[in-house]
Amino acid sequence: xxxxxxxxxxxxxxxxxxxxxxxxxxxxxxxxxxxxxxxxxxxxxxxxxxxxxxxxxxxxxxxxxxxxxxxxxxxxxxxxxxxxxxxxxxxxxxxxxxxxxxxxxxxxxxxxxxxxxxxxxxxxxxxxxxxxxxxxxxxxxxxxxxxxxxxxxxxxxxxxxxxxxxxxxxxxxxxxxxxxxxxxxxxxxxxxxxxxxxxxxxxxxxxxxxxxxxxxxxxxxxxxxxxxxxxxxxxxxxxxx
Amino acid sequence: xxxxxxxxxxxxxxxxxxxxxxxxxxxxxxxxxxxxxxxxxxxxxxxxxxxxxxxxxxxxxxxxxxxxxxxxxxxxxxxxxxxxxxxxxxxxxxxxxxxxxxxxxxxxxxxxxxxxxxxxxxxxxxxxxxxxxxxxxxxxxxxxxxxxxxxxxxxxxxxxxxxxxxxxxxxxxxxxxxxxxxxxxxxxxxxxxxxxxxxxxxxxxxxxxxxxxxxxxxxxxxxxxxxxxxxxxxxxxxxxxxxxxxxxxxxxxxxxxxxxxxxx
Numbered sequence: 255x256x257x258x259x260x261x262x263x264x265x266x267x268x269x270x271x272x273x274x275x276x277x278x279x280x281x282x283x284x285x286x287x288x289x290x291x292x293x294x295x296x297x298x299x300x301x302x303x304x305x306x307x308x309x310x311x312x313x314x315x316x317x318x319x320x321x322x323x324x325x326x327x328x329x330x331x332x333x334x335x336x337x338x339x340x341x342x343x344x345x346x347x348x349x350x351x352x353x354x355x356x357x358x359x360x361x362x363x364x365x366x367x368x369x370x371x372x373x374x375x376x377x378x379x380x381x382x383x384x385x386x387x388x389x390x391x392x393x394x395x396x397x398x399x400x401x402x403x404x405x406x407x408x409x410x411x412x413x414x415x416x417x418x419x420x421x422x423x424x425x426x427x428x429x430x431x432x433x434x435x436x437x438x439x440x441x442x443x444x445x446x447x448x449x450x451x452x453x454x455x456x457x458x459x460x461x462x463x464x465x466x467x468x469x470x471x472x473x474x475x476x477x478x479x480x481x482x483x484x485x486x487x488x489x490x491x492x493x494x495x
Numbered sequence: 496x497x498x499x500x501x502x503x504x505x506x507x508x509x510x511x512x513x514x515x516x517x518x519x520x521x522x523x524x525x526x527x528x529x530x531x532x533x534x535x536x537x538x539x540x541x542x543x544x545x546x547x548x549x550x551x552x553x554x555x556x557x558x559x560x561x562x563x564x565x566x567x568x569x570x571x572x573x574x575x576x577x578x579x580x581x582x583x584x585x586x587x588x589x590x591x592x593x594x595x596x597x598x599x600x601x602x603x604x605x606x607x608x609x610x611x612x613x614x615x616x617x618x619x620x621x622x623x624x625x626x627x628x629x630x631x632x633x634x635x636x637x638x639x640x641x642x643x644x645x646x647x648x649x650x651x652x653x654x655x656x657x658x659x660x661x662x663x664x665x666x667x668x669x670x671x672x673x674x675x676x677x678x679x680x681x682x683x684x685x686x687x688x689x690x691x692x693x694x695x696x697x698x699x700x701x702x703x704x705x706x707x708x709x710x711x712x713x714x715x716x717x718x719x720x721x722x723x724x725x726x727x728x729x730x731x732x733x734x735x736x737x738x739x740x741x742x743x744x745x746x747x748x749x750x751x752x753x754x755x756x757x758x759x
């Protein structure tokens with residue numbers, strides 16, 4: 255059973271086709287980068303996976319739970335970090351974490367233990383009493399990633415989580431998330447920045463709502479850099495297909 | 496405690512903390528009806544006579560007449576404030592956190608709505624307390640008897656706000672809602688004038704007022720506060736509360752949230 259399965263997913267907004275027959279499967283502990291230029295359909299795909307919008311065609315299942323037939327079970331197995339921050343800036347880190355834990359049915363000592371564990375994983379425990387507004391962008395993102403781990407999800411989705419961060423924060427966050435994959439959490443990481451992808455990662459290149467390539471990074475970097483391969487593929491998708 | 500109650504407590508707690516942090520909101524909720532009660536009503540008292548109409552058993556002053564309408568006004572504006580904060584939450588992203596929680600959306604919306612109703616009821620009683628200091632009061636039992644009506648009215652107006660928040664895509668559009676929905680809803684009701692007075696000036700206006708659900712909110716609070724059972728207002732308010740909440744749940748379902756809820 256795959257951790258995340260997407261089968262024949264299509265989505266339209268009125269006359270505009272945002273996704274066209276997308277299919278892929280991720281195994282447990284796999285880090286998969288969803289690489290695509292702006293407007294490729296990454297955010298639409300994430301909205302469908304997070305059930306913010308309903309699937310029109312196709313099927314999504316998370317840890318064996320169909321998102322349409324058992325949406326609550328599927329959501330319970332998923333941690334999500336949205337591109338736009340979803341933090342209460344006026345509340346402390348701890349307050350933000352307990353609010354999220356409660357939305358997942360966790361409270362009291364169990365919630366506290368899980369929150370401490372998640373903050374430890376991202377080296378954020380010493381910040382727990384600070385107001386979120388006082389944190390820098392990198393720490394806010396780390397906090398959001400820690401928050402997405404509180405309920406021990408099997409799959410974590412991150413939609414361009416490093417947007418607007420400096421190089422140091424980006425590198426640290428990318429490394430943290432790769433570590434999570436090494437611990438057995440399946441990661442789908444949407445980005446348009448190739449330097450966030452390391453050799454050994456799986457990469458899905460999305461362009462104009464279609465998958466151009468789905469392979470290991472090494473396969474498309476034999477004779478050029480990932481950056482060159484990405485630009486070549488997205489410049490002439492029909493030729494690549 | 497199961498997951499539903501845990502989430503309810505968290506959502507309601509967050510709403511209450513936000514309300515406590517927004518002192519200006521509480522102050523406005525008090526000042527707005529007090530301006531009507533102390534300034535507006537003082538001027539109209541001389542011009543407007545209110546005859547003996549149910550549930551009143553004697554002649555009353557204009558201030559006494561508009562007191563239930565001003566309670567309803569507090570709830571109306573509180574519902575709109577909750578609606579505004581939902582639109583803000585959606586624009587700022589925190590709504591996504593709520594909508595991706597592994598609980599049914601109607602329950603999540605109900606939790607938010609319930610907290611809003613509690614906040615609204617607190618504001619109503621704070622206003623009634625200040626009004627009493629100005630000499631406009633209910634009987635001691637009237638304050639207790641009005642509680643169920645105020646809660647039900649709060650649910651109806653909160654659910655109406657929820658519905659509006661699902662339709663409004665941008666926070667800037669809220670001024671339009673105030674001008675074309677909220678103000679007409681308030682003025683075209685029995686909050687400020689009895690319906691028979693309205694009929695004297697215009698039958699059409701009277702008929703519009705009689706069709707306005709807010710009229711029944713006002714009358715439900717008025718009759719309850721005076722220990723009378725008002726069957727029609729109760730039925731209308733209950734029916735509208737259920738209808739507005741059902742429509743809100745449908746509007747917030749994944750199939751309807753549409754591009755406005757994209758993850759970026």
